[in-house]
Amino acid sequence: MSENMIECKKVVYKYQKNENDTKIAVNEVDLEIKKGEFLVVLGHNGSGKSTLAKHMNALLLPSGGKVYVDNMDTSNPENLWYIRNKAGMVFQNPDNQIVATIVEEDVAFGPENLGVEPLEIRRRVDESLQKVGMYEYRKHAPHLLSGGQKQRIAIAGILAMRPNCIILDEPTAMLDPSGRKEVINTIKDINKNYGITIVLITHYMEEAVEADRIVVMDKGKLILKGTPRDIFSNVPLMKEIGLDVPQMTELAYELNKSGIDINPDILTIDEMVNVLCQLK
Known part of the structure; x- marks a missing residue:
């Protein structure tokens, strides 16, 4: 059995705008995502990251490759x-995913459609709401x-279908900073404690710091793969393709440029404080 949850082999996806105009949104992408991995896909708007994500639970089928x-x-x-059972998807706007007027009914919607027995649905709904920290809101509208709470309900709705993998397409894009934090903590928690494979599409660099691995897309191609430290210490390339790096990485880069000898792969405020305190 393969250790991979998802494999993309030379995946190509073309949008046919009209007879004479074809846009290649995903261009020969090779990617393996391991079971239990937390992978972040970065790229600016139009890089192909959301298009690639929609291939991961067969919302889109490749024009070429597998x-x-x-x-x-x-x-x-x-x-x-079977694929949709294995890989659930959470989108940008939680309002588009909520179908019921009571939280627990919304979470029950997926398993009901799968034909799960009522008693088992009850168990799954309670369990999923507990996993995302929303159990006490089960009777709420x-x-x-x-926004952050709605997005956690959307994640609970996917969890109730017992997937092995959840693909989240910019799930925090419409949220305020505290909502973003809630959702990212929930994602980290279900990855770490329940072993669910996570594919997170985002353009927030601070969210990407939490990943096991990052891949960066530009113009439909995968141009970088590596750990957050590997990726973000490559400041000039990230800037060149129009992406930021975490603020502390940028600060380390600028301090280095001005002659202060500190490690350029710093990711967090705590790491920066430690390093600065050790400077003679």
Whole structure:
């Protein structure tokens, strides 16, 4: 059995705008995502990262190449139901994903559609809401909740379907900083404590620091792969493709340039404080 949750092999995706205008959104992408991994995909708008994400649970099918989810070929229609069970997707706008007027009914919607027994649905709903820290809101109306809370409900709705992998396409883009923090902590928690593979598409560098591994996309291609330290210490290249790096990495880079000898791969404020305190 493969250790990979998702495999992309030479994946190409073309948008046909009209007869004479074809845009290649994803261009020959090779990517393996291990079971239990927390992977972040970075790239500015138009880099192809969201298009690639939609291939990971067969919302889009490749124009060329292959995508496998838990060894199942996404282009085989017979696999579709199983793939969607294995890999759930959470989108940018939580309002677009909430279908019921009571939180627990919304979380029950997915497993009901899978034909899960009522008693098992009850168990899954309670368990999923506990996992995302929203159990006490189970009787509330979702539209009265904050953006971060709604997004956690959307994640609970996916968890109730018992996926092995969750793909999150800029899930914090519409949230304020405290909502963003809530959602990222939830994602980290379900990855670490429940072993669920996480693929997070984001343009917030501070969120990417938490990942096991980062891949960077530009103009439809994967141009960098590595740990957060590997990726972010490459400040000139990141700037060149229009991406930021975490503020502390940038500060370390600028201090280095001005002749202060400190490690350029610093990621967090705590690391920076430690290093500065050790300077003679």
